Amino acid sequence: MDTQSLARSLNELLLLSTLARSRMHGYQMALDVEERSRGFFTFNHGTLYPILHRLEKEGLIEGAWSEPGEGRARKEYGITPAGRQYLRELRSEWADLYRNLSRLIDDDAQQVRTSAA
Amino acid sequence: MDTQSLARSLNELLLLSTLARSRMHGYQMALDVEERSRGFFTFNHGTLYPILHRLEKEGLIEGAWSEPGEGRARKEYGITPAGRQYLRELRSEWADLYRNLSRLIDDDAQQVRTSAA
DNA sequence: CTCTATCATATCGAGAGACGATATAATCTG
DNA sequence: CAGATTATATCGTCTCTCGATATGATAGAG
Numbered sequence: 001m002d003t004q005s006l007a008r009s010l011n012e013l014l015l016l017s018t019l020a021r022s023r024m025h026g027y028q029m030a031l032d033v034e035e036r037s038r039g040f041f042t043f044n045h046g047t048l049y050p051i052l053h054r055l056e057k058e059g060l061i062e063g064a065w066s067e068p069g070e071g072r073a074r075k076e077y078g079i080t081p082a083g084r085q086y087l088r089e090l091r092s093e094w095a096d097l098y099r100n101l102s103r104l105i106d107d108d109a110q111q112v113r114t115s116a117a
Numbered sequence: 118m119d120t121q122s123l124a125r126s127l128n129e130l131l132l133l134s135t136l137a138r139s140r141m142h143g144y145q146m147a148l149d150v151e152e153r154s155r156g157f158f159t160f161n162h163g164t165l166y167p168i169l170h171r172l173e174k175e176g177l178i179e180g181a182w183s184e185p186g187e188g189r190a191r192k193e194y195g196i197t198p199a200g201r202q203y204l205r206e207l208r209s210e211w212a213d214l215y216r217n218l219s220r221l222i223d224d225d226a227q228q229v230r231t232s233a234a
Numbered sequence: 235c236t237c238t239a240t241c242a243t244a245t246c247g248a249g250a251g252a253c254g255a256t257a258t259a260a261t262c263t264g
Numbered sequence: 265c266a267g268a269t270t271a272t273a274t275c276g277t278c279t280c281t282c283g284a285t286a287t288g289a290t291a292g293a294g
Binding site: 004006013040101103 | 121123157158208215
């Protein structure tokens with residue numbers, strides 16, 4: 001496990017899984033994640049945009065600026081096939097992580113119960 | 118969710134839950150975590166010791182050097198009551214995190230399945 | 235019509251912390 | 265005795281989050 005990149009991995013997972021549901025622009029992704037998680041997950045703007053730029057650079061998402069004249073300028077993103085593949089990997093990594101973590105935690109809980117008895 | 122401190126939180130969880138099972142020294146904790154997770158979690162030494170020092174400073178663990186003459190000098194740690202309390206909080210935080218994450222992921226998986234059908 | 239709040243994107247500096255490298259030394263093994 | 269392993273410690277680098285700050289468009293209030 002690369003613990004260093006956990007935050008990055010989680011942020012990417014949240015954004016990509018949101019984009020997998022439907023195309024949308026950055027600000028909307030942040031609102032969507034926050035709303036769907038009932039406020040549990042949030043995005044700082046200073047975190048959000050650099051991640052989107054990185055994901056686009058890596059070909060995992062694709063962005064297109066709205067036509068001038070169609071209201072406020074925004075960049076709408078969609079997930080690419082590579083992005084979907086990477087999303088599957090992230091999902092699997094987090095499932096593995098939590099599976100392994102639970103096993104240790106459950107062991108401990110049992111241990112605590114035993115030694116407290 | 119404070120995503121920045123995820124790595125820190127996970128590392129602390131791994132170490133504290135190990136110490137909750139039995140007293141041991143730092144190097145042994147790293148081996149223990151690695152062994153019990155069948156190699157999934159590992160600790161770099163450059164990560165391990167600073168964390169132990171921090172946890173001790175915060176009163177979550179207590180260390181005592183082995184008597185000189187009892188073989189190789191090592192520092193044996195035990196978890197404090199405050200440490201056990203903090204461990205419970207960490208467990209709960211991670212359970213919350215994964216519960217919230219799964220909910221979003223499951224939603225997406227459903228969406229993907231639906232749109233692929 | 236003007237003023238303010240919100241929408242929307244962007245970047246920068248500071249700080250935190252993991253990671254690999256490096257150091258030190260005792261002990262065990264061949 | 266030599267090399268491997270045990271055991272702790274620290275330092276510099278690198279990555280990344282986070283809060284602050286900037287910019288400007290648009291919508292709604294008065």
